[in-house]
Amino acid sequence: MIKHIFFDLDHTIWDFDRNAYETLMELYAHHRLADLGLTSAEEFIATYTVNNHQLWAQYHLGKIDKQTLRQQRFRKTFLELGLTPELIPTKFEEDFVNIGPTKTNLFESAEKVLNYLQNNYHLHIISNGFKEATLTKMKVSNLNPYFKNVVISEDVGVNKPDKAIFEYALNLAQAQKKESIMIGDSLEADIYGAQNFGMKAIFFNPLKAQKPNDVEQQIHHLEELLNHF
Numbered sequence: 001m002i003k004h005i006f007f008d009l010d011h012t013i014w015d016f017d018r019n020a021y022e023t024l025m026e027l028y029a030h031h032r033l034a035d036l037g038l039t040s041a042e043e044f045i046a047t048y049t050v051n052n053h054q055l056w057a058q059y060h061l062g063k064i065d066k067q068t069l070r071q072q073r074f075r076k077t078f079l080e081l082g083l084t085p086e087l088i089p090t091k092f093e094e095d096f097v098n099i100g101p102t103k104t105n106l107f108e109s110a111e112k113v114l115n116y117l118q119n120n121y122h123l124h125i126i127s128n129g130f131k132e133a134t135l136t137k138m139k140v141s142n143l144n145p146y147f148k149n150v151v152i153s154e155d156v157g158v159n160k161p162d163k164a165i166f167e168y169a170l171n172l173a174q175a176q177k178k179e180s181i182m183i184g185d186s187l188e189a190d191i192y193g194a195q196n197f198g199m200k201a202i203f204f205n206p207l208k209a210q211k212p213n214d215v216e217q218q219i220h221h222l223e224e225l226l227n228h229f
Helices: 016-030 041-060 066-080 092-102 110-118 131-140 163-173 187-197 222-228
Strands: 004-007 122-127 149-152 180-184 200-204 217-219
Touching: 004 163, 016 041, 016 092, 041 066, 041 187, 066 092, 092 131, 110 122, 110 222, 122 163, 131 149, 149 163, 163 180, 163 187, 180 187, 187 200, 200 222, 217 222
Parallel strands: 004 122, 004 180, 122 149, 180 200, 200 217
Antiparallel strands: none
């Protein structure tokens, strides 16, 4: 019987891509990227999104560190779009990190689902997001009241999918594997991480990507969780 539900934050509850889009549209104008030759804001954001996802996948697996991710995601994007290094805005990453986490777009029905679940289950966050940004997102989006614990990989010293972060989270929650489940969007970090640890998991798959056969459960919309619990 499930008693503890562990959620990922970015791309699962907090709509990272939507919030990033809003932030990048503001920064595109503020830094006058069109004057630098980047005439399509949409192309800029699409290129960044691909690079950011690739770098985060490497970060999850411990192949790069936080500093490398933050140094590379926009630099790589600007260079791919034809800017020479001396034209790259030096404060772009800093501005993105300061503004992005203050956005409050959640996935549809997130608050409805969390309101329902918190009445019957203990809810927790396990995030690979960076600590300061994660705490800001939780606060400004009014998410803290729903969750008993917020476990952040920077505090633990390992990222999902490492078994150690799941062990840490369960110990903090005083929970057992058999009464716990993980919900997240990342197959590698959230789903396989939890399953390899011996926990059940639900794949949050809003883009309706092909579900691997070794993933038992998936949802396309958070509201589907109302039928799971």
